Each structure stands twice: as structure tokens, then as C-alpha cells.
Amino acid sequence: MTALAAGVALVLGAGGTTQAAPVLDLQLVATSLANPVAITHAGDGSGRLFITLQDGRIVIFNGTQVLATPFLDIRPLVLSGGERGLLSTAFHPNYEANGFFFVDYTNLNGDTVIARYSVSANPNVGDPNSAVIILAIDQPFVNHNGGQLQFGPNGFLYIGMGDGGGTGDPDDNAQNLGTLLGKILRINVNRGLPYTIPANNPFVTTPGARGEIWAYGFRNPWRFSFDRLTNDLFIADVGQNMWEEVNFHEFGRVTGENYGWRLMEGNHCFNPSTNCNDGTLILPIAEYSHEAGRCSVTGGYRYGGSQFPALDGIYFYADFCTGEIWGATMDGVGDWTSTLLLDSPLAISTFGEDESGELYVAHLSNPDGAIYRIGATETFSSITLTAPANGFILTSPPTFVWSPDAGTNNGYAVELSYSPSFSSFWSTYANLRLTIDTTSWAMPASVFQRIESNRQVFWRVRGVDLDQPPPRTIITSSEVRSFFKQ
Known part of the structure; x- marks a missing residue:
């Protein structure tokens, strides 16, 4: 086990009580991976982790080793490099019965493709010939592809889309309801092909707006996740030159919210440089600047496992360039506090969650990419x-x-x-x-x-x-x- 500890700080526990921050332990569980960018599970009771590799493969960690045969290999279809590649995998909530899983990748033209695949007769191998294209989205630049897929508590598929790239969102895509870029989309893949739009999506009846849009005002949402206990949604959005941010949508709150980009970067005006918020924008619950080499936020999960009670209620996020991991907690009146928990040497590309709610991080490297399991030692406030x-x-x-x-x-x-x-x-x-x-x-x-x-x-x-x-x-x-x- 590799244990990397930050200085002890104080965080808020359940009910707003003050407790010592946990010391994180990162346990190496898989190595020799080629640029892992996503970690998920199938929800089928198998306990397997499915690791998405940027080059176009999905591999399985079965609890003891990474299987030699990929679960899926679509490398001939994928343009990989920079922010492009096979970026995410999501398993249908009824995967155990229907065998459907979904991927987000960059095709050879540089555009985003959402596709559905089916598992083969071998539960450890997907069928590469079973592809059904769900959605294709043109990308005007080479970056800000988003890439996150996640099924929500309502069974709909949520898709994270970046603003299309270029400095400062030159086409103002994130604020334009007529394009899917710079948005969180929500679609129904359970009836009709390739998909239908949920009737209660917020902009279904808005003239000129795309009905798939669930929320807007994002630069490049790099990893969002639903809390497995509360269904709250956390969205990390990569900033431009100065500020990284984490956003929060409480379950049951009105949808169709505007999270600010390019009007704002974090809590700060961007374009225009003053008077940018009319009071309707949703501000982040956490932000940090690009000082000390920080550059790009990687969103994680709020811990919902059982093995490490010291982690209960903590939402984890990281910086890709510095390897720092923070924990954000909410007090009894809804205020958030972030604490630096670990200063690691990793290039953290993603967090992941297994079936039991335990958390993982991935180190982006090729051929030395690795997966670590997050553990904790509860600190003693006093003896x-x-x-x-x-x-x-x-x-x-x-x-x-x-x-x-x-x-x-x-x-x-x-x-x-x-x-x-x-x-x-x-x-x-x-x-x-x-x-x-x-x-x-x-x-x-x-x-x-x-x-x-x-x-x-x-x-x-x-x-x-x-x-x-x-x-x-x-x-x-x-x-x-x-x-x-x-």
C-alpha cells in the first residue's frame, strides 16, 4: 500500500460537527495501463472494474488482475491524443438483463460519438460489431470534448459536452441554447432509436433551443457524478487561465440552470470583465486558482462506501497537474468547505466508484498508467x-x-x-x-x-x-x- 499524507486539517462532519481530516492512503491495484481515463462498474454484482483507456480499449480488473483480453477494442474508430480518444463508459441500469453499455469517443474526423454496444456470450468481452450510434456531435476545435457519460437516478443518460474548444469560447457556444456544446445533456435511451428527449427536459418548448439540454454554461465538464445516497449531482468544470471550479446540483432543484461560462470563470467575471452576473447564474461550491502549477480540475465522487467511515460525506476532486486531492464537505446550513487532503505525485485523470461505493483514482501515463484505491486512516484529534x-x-x-x-x-x-x-x-x-x-x-x-x-x-x-x-x-x-x- 502506498500511503501519501497531507497535513492534518479540520473538516465538517455530519451535522456540521468539526472532526480531524482523514489521512488518505492510495493502494495500487492495477498498473501497466495505457492512459486510463475512466473507471466504472457494471452494476451486475460481479465486482469488476471497467477501465477505459484513451486509445480505444476497455479493460477489466477482476479484483486481482487486469484481464489480458480487452472487454472492448475499437481503436480503429478512435482518434486518440490530447483531449481526444475513448473518454467514458456507462453501463445501462438494466445491464444485467439487456447487456447494453455506452461509450463516448472521438471519431477519426475529430467529432464526438455516443454509441451503444452489447456484451457477447462471454461476460468479459463486449461485441465490437454491435454498435448503434446514438448521437454524433461536430467539434469545431481539437479540445474541450467533455466526454462524461453517466446514468442518472431517473434512468436517463447524462452526457457532458465541452464548449468545442478555442480560447475563451470564441463562438459563445456554452451560452447558446441552439447548440449541444458547453452543456450537460439528458436523453432517454430506453425507448425509441437512437434516443428520445424526456418530456420534462427544461428547454423542450423553448423556441430555437435543443431539447436534449439539461444544463448549460460549461467550458469543459471533466467528470461529473451522482451521489449514490442523495442523487445530488457534482460537476467539475475546467477553467480557462485562472480558475478551476466544482458545481453542485441538489436533487429536486429546478433544471435548466446556467453555470456561467463564458460570462464567468469560477466566481469571477470573464466575458464581460464586469457586471457579468444578473443574479441567475449558479456559482460553484469550490474553486481554486492556477497558482503553484495547478491547471485542470478532475471531478470525483462523494464517498458512499462503508469501509472508511472517516470519508463519509466528503466529495473528492483533484488537480491533474499537481496531483493534489481535496475533500469538500457541506455543513448544516448548506455552506461548503474544501480541505487539501493529499499532495500526490500522480497525474489524476479520473476518479471511479465500484459497486459498493469505494473510490479509485487513475494516473494518466503510457505505458505506466495505474489505478489506485482510496483508503483512509482516521486521524486522532487528541489522545x-x-x-x-x-x-x-x-x-x-x-x-x-x-x-x-x-x-x-x-x-x-x-x-x-x-x-x-x-x-x-x-x-x-x-x-x-x-x-x-x-x-x-x-x-x-x-x-x-x-x-x-x-x-x-x-x-x-x-x-x-x-x-x-x-x-x-x-x-x-x-x-x-x-x-x-x-
Whole structure:
């Protein structure tokens, strides 16, 4: 396991309570991949991860290895490089029964294609000859292709489209309801071919508008996701020269919202440079500047798994250039706070979620692309020493007691020393209490470290991550106590 830790900060937990920020652990699960750009699952109970490679392949990680035979290989159809390529895969909500999955790729003309494929008789291999073209969208430039596909809680397919590229959205596509560029689209792929437009889409009856549009005002939405518990939608939008942003749509809120580009970049006027917001634009819940080498936001997920309670309620996003990972949390009145959780060496191209809600990140590289599973060590906000009391003279071996409970992945190390500075000490691991041997006055597993008579002994407790080899210290009790052994 690779553990990379940022400085401890404070985040808001459920109900707005303050808790220590988790220390993230990134566990390498797959490597030797050619530019992974998307990670998803089929929702079929198989536990497999489907990894989209930019060159036009989808490969399967079955929990132990990446299968040698691709699930799908459409490289002859895909123009790959820069921001182009096979960019996303989404499995139909009823995939287990109908075998349908959808891809977003750049064709050889440089345009966006949304296509449906079917699985073959082999559940680990899709049928490359089963393609049904759902939608094709002209791209005027070589960048800002969007590329995200995601089925929403209503069973409709959501599609992220960039503004078509070029500096500053020169054609003002993102604000133009007559084009699909710079939008989040919503279509129904469950009835009629190639698709139908949901009757409650916001611009179905607007003259001159495309009915597929669900929201607009995006520059290049690079990864959006639905919260598996609340159905809220998070949309990360890549900025121009100065600001990256994360947007939020609470489930049940009115649709047809304008997220601002090119009027605004993040919370700042772009074009025009002043008086850009008439009060109707939806502002981001998080933004960051391009200082310190940051350049491009990668949107993630709000954690909904069960293995790492320290991550509950945190929405993760990253910067592609610096590898920094932030966590955003909402308090009880709807205000958001972002905390830097990890400064990694990765080029993070995407986050992913498995069937159980556990999260992953991808490192973009060829041939050394990799997938990491996100874990956490819950930090200790403090360690309280309970017994024995400070300064006691002991005639019988003590039992050391402290709090709070460390959690499943954490533990404690009790340290004893004859020096208040702990210039030398001996220690052993325990959880909440440690009893000295009543005969030898030795710590468990430390029979050669007996406490000498007529000595003052100092003790403290360290909180450690037991999931690391060797255990890694997270925090040390601020209090040091002592006792005197007669």
C-alpha cells in the first residue's frame, strides 16, 4: 500500500460537527495501463472494474488482475491524443438483463460519438460489431470534448459536452441554447432509436433551443457524478487561465440552470470583465486558482462506501497537474468547505466508484498508467491519558488506560522512558489499555524491558496507523505522565 499524507486539517462532519481530516492512503491495484481515463462498474454484482483507456480499449480488473483480453477494442474508430480518444463508459441500469453499455469517443474526423454496444456470450468481452450510434456531435476545435457519460437516478443518460474548444469560447457556444456544446445533456435511451428527449427536459418548448439540454454554461465538464445516497449531482468544470471550479446540483432543484461560462470563470467575471452576473447564474461550491502549477480540475465522487467511515460525506476532486486531492464537505446550513487532503505525485485523470461505493483514482501515463484505491486512516484529534494518575508512587504494576477508541485501522503505541524527553524509550502496541506483567514488571512482548525499582518512569501514547508496514505515527498525546516505582 502506498500511503501519501497531507497535513492534518479540520473538516465538517455530519451535522456540521468539526472532526480531524482523514489521512488518505492510495493502494495500487492495477498498473501497466495505457492512459486510463475512466473507471466504472457494471452494476451486475460481479465486482469488476471497467477501465477505459484513451486509445480505444476497455479493460477489466477482476479484483486481482487486469484481464489480458480487452472487454472492448475499437481503436480503429478512435482518434486518440490530447483531449481526444475513448473518454467514458456507462453501463445501462438494466445491464444485467439487456447487456447494453455506452461509450463516448472521438471519431477519426475529430467529432464526438455516443454509441451503444452489447456484451457477447462471454461476460468479459463486449461485441465490437454491435454498435448503434446514438448521437454524433461536430467539434469545431481539437479540445474541450467533455466526454462524461453517466446514468442518472431517473434512468436517463447524462452526457457532458465541452464548449468545442478555442480560447475563451470564441463562438459563445456554452451560452447558446441552439447548440449541444458547453452543456450537460439528458436523453432517454430506453425507448425509441437512437434516443428520445424526456418530456420534462427544461428547454423542450423553448423556441430555437435543443431539447436534449439539461444544463448549460460549461467550458469543459471533466467528470461529473451522482451521489449514490442523495442523487445530488457534482460537476467539475475546467477553467480557462485562472480558475478551476466544482458545481453542485441538489436533487429536486429546478433544471435548466446556467453555470456561467463564458460570462464567468469560477466566481469571477470573464466575458464581460464586469457586471457579468444578473443574479441567475449558479456559482460553484469550490474553486481554486492556477497558482503553484495547478491547471485542470478532475471531478470525483462523494464517498458512499462503508469501509472508511472517516470519508463519509466528503466529495473528492483533484488537480491533474499537481496531483493534489481535496475533500469538500457541506455543513448544516448548506455552506461548503474544501480541505487539501493529499499532495500526490500522480497525474489524476479520473476518479471511479465500484459497486459498493469505494473510490479509485487513475494516473494518466503510457505505458505506466495505474489505478489506485482510496483508503483512509482516521486521524486522532487528541489522545487523553486516563490512568494511572500523574505522579503516583506505585508498589504494584500499573494498567495504562487512555481514550478515544482508535477505529478499525488504527491503534496505539504505549511508550515508557526514564527520560522526560524520551531520548530513549521502549514501546508496545495496544488498544485503549495495557497491563504491565505482574511478576516481571515488563511490557507485553518486551520481556527484556523490565521497569527498574526506585526509578521515575515517564509514559505517553502515540496514535498509529496499523494498516501501514511499519505502523505510521499520526499523533502523540500532548500530555506526558510519570510514576515512581518503589
